[in-house]
Amino acid sequence: MNKVIAKKKYGQNFLKDEVVLQKIIEAMPHNNNKIVEIGPGLGDLTKYLVDVKSVEAFEVDTDLCKLLQKKFEKEIATEQLHINCGDVLEAWKSELIEESYDLVANLPYYIATNIILKALADPKCKNILVMVQLEVAEKFCANENDKVFGSLSVITQSAGSSRIVVRVPPTAFEPQPKIDSAIFLIEKSSDRNDEIFEGMLRVAFKQPRKTLMKNLSEIYEKNNLQDAFLKLNLAQTIRPHQVSTADYHQLHNIIQRNFNVRRDSTDE
Secondary structure, eight states: OOOOOOOGGGTOOEEOOHHHHHHHHHHSOOSSOEEEEEOOTTSTTHHHHHHHSOEEEEEOOHHHHHHHHHHTHHHHHTTSEEEEESOHHHHTTSOSOSSOEEEEEEOOGGGHHHHHHHHHHOTTEEEEEEEEEHHHHHHHHOOTTSTTOOHHHHHHHHHEEEEEEEEEOGGGEESOOSSOEEEEEEEESSOOOOHHHHHHHHHHTSSTTSOHHHHHTTTSOHHHHHHHHHHTTOOTTOOGGGSOHHHHHHHHHHHHHHHHHHHHHHHO
C-alpha cells in the first residue's frame, strides 16, 4: 500500500505510538455507551476501539475514507464499525447519533475546541476522551487560580469533571507536530446549554489581566456588579482566573435577577 501523505488542510498528524494508543484505551470509562471517533485517520486508534465497542466514525478526507473502508471491511460488515464520510460539523447541525455515546478520538487540532464544546452541549454525549494540543487540554482542565483558568475551564467544570491523562510528545506522531499534545478526559454530569451564562464568561475573560469588575463593567451596570460582588464576598480587585466556577454561576444569577427587576420596573 502506498504511503499516505498527511494533508495540512485537515490538520493531519497520525498517532502511531502504540503505548499512547493503549493509554487511551485504558482511560476509557467503563460503560455500555457507543463510541464516536472523529478523524480516525489511518485507523491506528480505530483498530483498538472496535475490539472494545461498536464505533461510529466520522472522516472528512475522502481518500482516508476509502482506505478505512477497505482496512475495516470485516468490522463494517458485522456493524461493529460505521464510517461517515464528510464534515462532522455538518452532520452535527442536527442529532449526531441516536444513542448515548462517548467521544474517543485523536482530534484534528484546528477544530478540536469547537468539537469538544459541541460534545459538552450534546445530551447524548456522556464522556469525552480526546487528544489535543497540550495548551488546549490545560485550558479545559484548569482549576481556579491557575493562570490558564478561563471560560473553557468554567464551562467544563459546569458540565462535569476533567483531568489530563497523559502528556504526549511530538515523536508519537507522523508527521511530528511542533508542539506537545495531551490526552484528557471529561466525565459529564450535565450538559453545556446556557448561552447567556457563556456570553457573560466571554466578557469576563476577554482581557484576563484586567480585573473582573473592569471587564464586566463593559456590558453590566457597575452598581449591580458592586452589589453582586458584595453578596459573594468578592474583592473588586479580583482577576477573572481567581473566581471559582460556583461563584461565576452565582454572579450570573444575581446579575440576571437585577436585570429582570430593572427591566420589569422600566416596563411599568
